Amino acid sequence: MVSPVPVGPPVAAPVAWGPAVVVSADMTGGPTGFEPYILDTADKLRVFVYGQPNLSRLYTVDQVGNIAIPLIGTVRARGRTTVDLTHAIAAKLGREFVKDPQVTVDVAQNRPFFILGEVRLPGQYPFVSGMTIEQAVAIGGGYTERASKRTYRITRKLGPLVDQIEAPGDYPLCPGDTVFVYERFF
Template sequence: MNRRHVIRALGQGIGLTALAVAMVGCAGNDAPLETANVGQISEYRLGAGDALRVIVFGEEQLSGEFRVDGTGKVAMPLIGEVSAKDRSTRDLEKEISTRLAAGYVKEPKVSVEVLNHRPFFILGEVRNPGQYQYVNGMTALSAVAMAGGYTYRAKEDYVLITRGADPKKEIRRAPITTSVMPDDVVRVPERYF
């Protein structure tokens, strides 16, 4: 629905609720296509809320389970806060190793693994919309399955997705085979016929 249609609808006295419903119905068709597919999604990037296990081999007192805080940092023994936001686990391993090697541990060997990922969100025409725990390798179709499947009104050939990593939070139309990442919002649109 373009600006001219909105102005005409307001001029004809259509209620705001009806206008909002009409605009939501059109959002799926007007949304730009998602360009990334399953093979193009990059390595998992850490963010606030991720639970991590950090192992410094041979140094039990420096190892443990840590959570990425709201500012995107992990508080580590001896070296203090380490920035984890938007980094891979390999990047974080290198950063921790470098900082430990600077006067604390001789030739540190560090391993970082994600224990619990941040959630993703699914809305619209699914049986149980809400927040769900991210699982590696997820697609929009597996997200729908986690949410109990489609309702009878669901449009099943694509989803609308807002990427958590997108600073513009643009809604994009994507095939059901598209990858889902933590913080993404997936919406299954309603079919009208």
């Protein structure tokens, strides 16, 4: 007697996600300063459209990842570079409103970074280009008396993924990073 053969695609077992894995900064590399800046929520952008003063102004990337520009409506900014966004705005304007639009987009203010844990003034602060973890701690009011000064945890959003790494004090930060200062155990 022959047993029946199942018909249809195989059914995959459900995937159980475990706890987040924290890796050392030397394994992931880290920002070198040569990566293109990827736009995200809370970035303030300066958009200049030549010959169109009503369109040329500061725009803030909203929670959904868009900017709202008069005449053309919302334009997706999250996940794009300033060059990509320049081309998207020019294309939308050029379709109906402006003949051969000359558009420039640059970052007027980066999104903030966050510092938590054993610092005197945890919270959200404006990002400064070239900042390291130790400089972020100084901005956060310095260490508390219980702070560990050996390693720190950085949480960084990379597109749809969130990466957590342990890094030394001289590790460079990116806009939107969250730095956690550990408590020492002695």
